[in-house]
Amino acid sequence: MRFAHLAVAVALGLAVVSACSDSTSGSTGGHSTTITVSNNSFNPTPDTVPPGQVTFNWVNASNSHNVTWVTGPGTLPANSSTMTTGTFQPTLVAGTYTYHCTIHSSMQGTIVVQ
Numbered sequence: 001m002r003f004a005h006l007a008v009a010v011a012l013g014l015a016v017v018s019a020c021s022d023s024t025s026g027s028t029g030g031h032s033t034t035i036t037v038s039n040n041s042f043n044p045t046p047d048t049v050p051p052g053q054v055t056f057n058w059v060n061a062s063n064s065h066n067v068t069w070v071t072g073p074g075t076l077p078a079n080s081s082t083m084t085t086g087t088f089q090p091t092l093v094a095g096t097y098t099y100h101c102t103i104h105s106s107m108q109g110t111i112v113v114q
Helices: 002-020
Strands: 034-038 042-043 048-049 055-058 069-072 086-088 095-100 108-114
Touching: none
Parallel strands: 034 055, 048 108
Antiparallel strands: 034 042, 055 086, 069 095, 095 108
């Protein structure tokens, strides 16, 4: 009888832990509104975020980079200046945005705003 009670307690505990786990994790990006600009890359990309402000954060950039919008819904936000440190915070509406660094052609990114 004690074993049955223990089994029920363990099952309930697992159900509670499972219900509290993060259901937003997935394979479609970091789901973070902060994108790191460093080492000739944007990270994460692609990324899926809610509408609103997104922060591009230059971290230990060995040389200058910028964020230049290529495509997106409606009027595109302003492009960033070229910098080695700092942040850039455009506000994005629903849609898919592509961007790149005009200095480094291999630096490209995508943000899906849902």
